[in-house]
Amino acid sequence: MSINIDKNPESDVLPERIRRFPFPFTAEQYRYSANVEPAHKTVETEAGAWGAGLIDIDEFYLQELADRDQILTRDPSRMQVLPHMRPAVWDALTAVLSSMAEDYPDTMSFHREGNTCRWQNTLQNLNIEFTAGDDDSLPGGPMRFLGSQIQDDIVLLDIREDTMWLDAGLVSFAADWSFSFDVGMNFLEIHGPVPRVKEENIVRRAEQFLMRLQPGEQFRRTNWTMTIGQRLDTSTETYPEWGPDRGTIATDPDLPDKLHLRVEVQHLIRLPHTGVVMFLIRSYLLSLTDIAKVPVWREKLGHVLAELPEDMAEYKGIIRYRKAASDWLLAS
Amino acid sequence: MTTTALPISAHPAVEGGLQLEVTSVSVQTESIVSIILANPSGGTLPSYVPGSHLVVQYGDGVNAYSLTGSGNAPSEYAISVLRVEDGAGGSMAMHQLAVGDRVYVSRPRSAFAPVSTATHHLLVAAGIGITPVLSHARAAADRGTTSSLIYVYRPGAGAHVDEARELLGPALTECSNRTGFQEVLTEQLASQNLGTHLYVCGPGAFMDGVLGQARELGWPEARLHSEAFGAAELDEGEPFSVNLVRSGIKLEVPAGVSLLETLENAGKTIPNMCRKGICGECSLSVLRGAPQHRDLYLTDEEKAENTTMMCCVSRSEDPELELDL
Amino acid sequence: MRSVSMPSAAGSGLEPGFRGVICASFGVTGDTAGHDTGDRPRHDLRFVSANPEALADLRSVLGCSHVGVRLVLAGPPADIRAAAAAAAECGLLEEEMTLLCDEAGPRVVYCPHCRARTTVGAAGTEAECSGCATTLFIADHFSRRMGAYLGYSAHVEEAS
Numbered sequence A: 001m002s003i004n005i006d007k008n009p010e011s012d013v014l015p016e017r018i019r020r021f022p023f024p025f026t027a028e029q030y031r032y033s034a035n036v037e038p039a040h041k042t043v044e045t046e047a048g049a050w051g052a053g054l055i056d057i058d059e060f061y062l063q064e065l066a067d068r069d070q071i072l073t074r075d076p077s078r079m080q081v082l083p084h085m086r087p088a089v090w091d092a093l094t095a096v097l098s099s100m101a102e103d104y105p106d107t108m109s110f111h112r113e114g115n116t117c118r119w120q121n122t123l124q125n126l127n128i129e130f131t132a133g134d135d136d137s138l139p140g141g142p143m144r145f146l147g148s149q150i151q152d153d154i155v156l157l158d159i160r161e162d163t164m165w166l167d168a169g170l171v172s173f174a175a176d177w178s179f180s181f182d183v184g185m186n187f188l189e190i191h192g193p194v195p196r197v198k199e200e201n202i203v204r205r206a207e208q209f210l211m212r213l214q215p216g217e218q219f220r221r222t223n224w225t226m227t228i229g230q231r232l233d234t235s236t237e238t239y240p241e242w243g244p245d246r247g248t249i250a251t252d253p254d255l256p257d258k259l260h261l262r263v264e265v266q267h268l269i270r271l272p273h274t275g276v277v278m279f280l281i282r283s284y285l286l287s288l289t290d291i292a293k294v295p296v297w298r299e300k301l302g303h304v305l306a307e308l309p310e311d312m313a314e315y316k317g318i319i320r321y322r323k324a325a326s327d328w329l330l331a332s
Numbered sequence B: 001m002t003t004t005a006l007p008i009s010a011h012p013a014v015e016g017g018l019q020l021e022v023t024s025v026s027v028q029t030e031s032i033v034s035i036i037l038a039n040p041s042g043g044t045l046p047s048y049v050p051g052s053h054l055v056v057q058y059g060d061g062v063n064a065y066s067l068t069g070s071g072n073a074p075s076e077y078a079i080s081v082l083r084v085e086d087g088a089g090g091s092m093a094m095h096q097l098a099v100g101d102r103v104y105v106s107r108p109r110s111a112f113a114p115v116s117t118a119t120h121h122l123l124v125a126a127g128i129g130i131t132p133v134l135s136h137a138r139a140a141a142d143r144g145t146t147s148s149l150i151y152v153y154r155p156g157a158g159a160h161v162d163e164a165r166e167l168l169g170p171a172l173t174e175c176s177n178r179t180g181f182q183e184v185l186t187e188q189l190a191s192q193n194l195g196t197h198l199y200v201c202g203p204g205a206f207m208d209g210v211l212g213q214a215r216e217l218g219w220p221e222a223r224l225h226s227e228a229f230g231a232a233e234l235d236e237g238e239p240f241s242v243n244l245v246r247s248g249i250k251l252e253v254p255a256g257v258s259l260l261e262t263l264e265n266a267g268k269t270i271p272n273m274c275r276k277g278i279c280g281e282c283s284l285s286v287l288r289g290a291p292q293h294r295d296l297y298l299t300d301e302e303k304a305e306n307t308t309m310m311c312c313v314s315r316s317e318d319p320e321l322e323l324d325l
Numbered sequence C: 001m002r003s004v005s006m007p008s009a010a011g012s013g014l015e016p017g018f019r020g021v022i023c024a025s026f027g028v029t030g031d032t033a034g035h036d037t038g039d040r041p042r043h044d045l046r047f048v049s050a051n052p053e054a055l056a057d058l059r060s061v062l063g064c065s066h067v068g069v070r071l072v073l074a075g076p077p078a079d080i081r082a083a084a085a086a087a088a089e090c091g092l093l094e095e096e097m098t099l100l101c102d103e104a105g106p107r108v109v110y111c112p113h114c115r116a117r118t119t120v121g122a123a124g125t126e127a128e129c130s131g132c133a134t135t136l137f138i139a140d141h142f143s144r145r146m147g148a149y150l151g152y153s154a155h156v157e158e159a160s
C-alpha cells in the first residue's frame, strides 16, 4: 500500500486520508460495548467526516485490491464458501453491487432483469454481464469477484439452531485472527478469545440483535487496534512475518511514522433473499504522525492508550508498546 | 415507486414499505382469492426469504399474508387471502380489491425461513397454511434441493392444488381426512434421512399435533419449524402517555411510534445510537409506572426494578409513566 | 477397524432406518458402556481411533439411519471431535450428539502458518508443528469443524 505524500505539508488543508478517517473515540477512555448504529449516517469528526454510504471507495482502492489478489493467490484459504452458502454469496454480490451503483452513479451501474445482471465499474474499466446463481459466469466465482470490487473483507453468517454460523467469506486483511480456522464456528465460538465480552453479555446480546434484524436492514459498528507498518494483512497466518515488530517498535525512533491506528468500520446487513447476515469489514490505517495533526485526536488516543486495562491491551497485542505510543502522543 | 397519494396515510406497520398496484385477482376457492401485486412503474421488487409475509394495509388496519413465490428477484408479489367472516375485517377488505387498486405494503418480513443446510424439506400444510410452504417448495426447486408436501384440505376447498401438483409431482400427498393424514404423517416422520427439516403451517391445534408427534418420534427442536398463519406479530404496542416531571409536560405516545421518537418530536434531545434496544445509550429514569421492557440491554433484575427504561423500543404496562426528564 | 458387537452398516446388520442410539467408543479409554440409553434400541461401535476407515464406517451407519437417531461418542478429544465433525457433515445436529470426552487423551492443533494438523498430548501449552516444525503456542480456541485447537508461532514477539 502506498501513501501519497502531501505536495504541500505546510498547508492547513489536511490530506484526504485524514479527513475521511473514521476516528472512533468519543471519550478519553475506551471499553467494549454493543456499539451498533444504523448505517448510512454521516459522522462529523474534528478533521472531516465519514460514513455516508455503505461501500467506501478511497484513494487506496486499486492498490488494496491488488494486494488482496496477491494474498489470495498465495494463500487460497483466505476465501471459503461452505456448499450451503452458495445462494448467500449471490445474494451478497447483487446486494452490494446495486448499493454501489446507487452511491456512485457517475462511475458504476448495475442492472438486473430476472437472473441476468450487468455491472459496470469504470474505475476498473469493467463492463460485464453475468447470470445470478451461475458460479461460472464470473471470473473466479461470485465471492472472489465481490472481493475484487470492494476494499471490505467479507464474512457471511448463516442463521440456524438459534445462533449464527460463520460459513463463508473472503478475508484478506484480518486483524490478528485466522479466517480459515474460524470457518464453521458459531458467533459465540468466534468471540471466544475476546476478554470481557462474555461476562458483560455483549456477544449474546449482539447475536440476539442480529438475528432479529429483518432482511434489508443495515447497521454498523467500529472496532480498532494498532498496526506496525502500512500493512492490512495482519492475519494469524502471516504472524511470523509481522509479529516481531511488536517486540521492537517501542524503542524504534521511527515509531510515529511506523505505528498506525487501525480502525475497522464493520457493516452488519441481513441479506434479502437468504436472510444471511453479511458482515463487511473495512479497514483504515493512520500513522501516529498523521493522528497528531489533529490535536483532539492526538490527545484522545494518547489517553485511551494510557488508560486501557491490561487484559484489553494484551488481547489487542499492543501491550509491549502502548506506553511508548501514548507518551509520544501526549508529549508532542 | 410512484408517489400518487393514496386516500389514507400509511399505517406505522407498513412505514418504509412499498406502494403497489393490484394487477390480478383470481378466485382459488369459494373463500380464498389470490392477489398479485406489482410495482406500478414496473421493475423488480425486493427479493425475499422463502416463507416470508407481507403486511398489507386495509383501511386503517393491517394484516399479514404469506408470499407464495420463491422470493428470488420477483417482478410481482403473490398472496392468497382466506375470507374470515368474523375477523377484524381485513380479509373482507382484501376480498374487495380490484385490478388497478393501490395498496400500502411493508417490505417482506421473514419469520419462517428454510434451513440452508437441509438436504430435504418435509412440508406439512393445512388449509390456507399452504401459502408459505408453497414458497418453500418453489425455493427448494430453485436451489436444487428436494421437498415433499403433505397437504390437508377439505374436498373442494384446497387453494393452489394444481400448482402444488405440478411443482411436486409424486412428492405431494393430498389428504382430506384425519385418519388418512395421521397414517401418512407417521410414516413420513419415521422415514426421513438425516438432512431433513420439518416445516408446518396451519391452524394452531393442527401444528401442535404435528410438532408433538415429531417430538415423540425423536425429532429435536432444531429440526422443527412452524408458522401460525395470519398471526405474524406486528408489535406496534399500545398507546400510553408520559409525564415529564422536570419539564412539566405530558406527551401521548401513539401505537406504532416509539417513546424516543415522541420525545424527539417534542424537541427533546435524547442520546441514542442503535434505536433497537441493544446499545444502552437511550436509557431514561422512570419515577412512576411500570415500563413494558422490550430491549436486550437491561438485565432481568434491572428490568424488574422498573427504574430504568430504553426509550427506543420499550413502552408502558401502565396507561401513564412518570419520567425524570 | 470395524464395529464388533454387530457387523458394520455398510454390509449392514444395522436395520435400515435405525432411529435408536448409536454408541461409538474410540481407543482404550473410550467407553459408552456406562451410557444409559433407556429403552431405546442401541447399536454399539468400537474403533481403535478416528482413522479414515472408522469415520467411513460411522458415516455409513449414519447414512442409513433416520431422523430420531442419537449418537454418543466416547474417547480422547482428538478422536471424538473428528467423529463429531464427520457426523455433523452427515446432517446430525449438536442436539443429537453426546460427547463423553476423556480429557487426558490426545488433542489436535491446527497450524495456520502451514495448515497442518498435529496430534499432541493433553498437557502442555506448546507443541511442534508436524508440517513446518514451528513451535506453536496452543490457544484456548477450538473449531468443531476442524476438531482442532488453534496454534500460532510462539515467542515471536520476544525476538528483540
Ligand code: HEM
Binding pocket: A032, A033, A034, A035, A036, A155, A157, A166, A176, A177, A178, A182, A190, A191, A193, A194, A197, A202, A206, A210, A221, A223, A224, A225, A268, A277, A279, A315, A316
Ligand atoms: C456478525 C459478525 C461478526 C463477526 C464475524 C465478528 C468476528 C470477530 C472476530 C473474528 C474477532 C476476533 C476474535 C479473535 O481474536 O479471534 C472479533 C472481535 C471482537 N468482536 Fe466481533 N464479530 C462480529 C460482530 C460483532 C458485534 C456485533 C460485536 C459487538 C456489538 C462484536 C464485538 C467484538 C469485540 C468487542 C471484539 C474484540 C475486538 C478487539 O478488541 O480488537 N463483534 N469479532
Ligand code: FES
Binding pocket: B271, B272, B273, B274, B275, B276, B277, B278, B279, B280, B281, B282, B283, B295, B297, B310, B311, B312, B313
Ligand atoms: S438507542 Fe440503543 S438502546 Fe436505545
Ligand SMILES: [Zn+2]
Binding pocket: C111, C112, C113, C114, C115, C116, C129, C130, C131, C132, C133, C134
Ligand atoms: Zn505449521
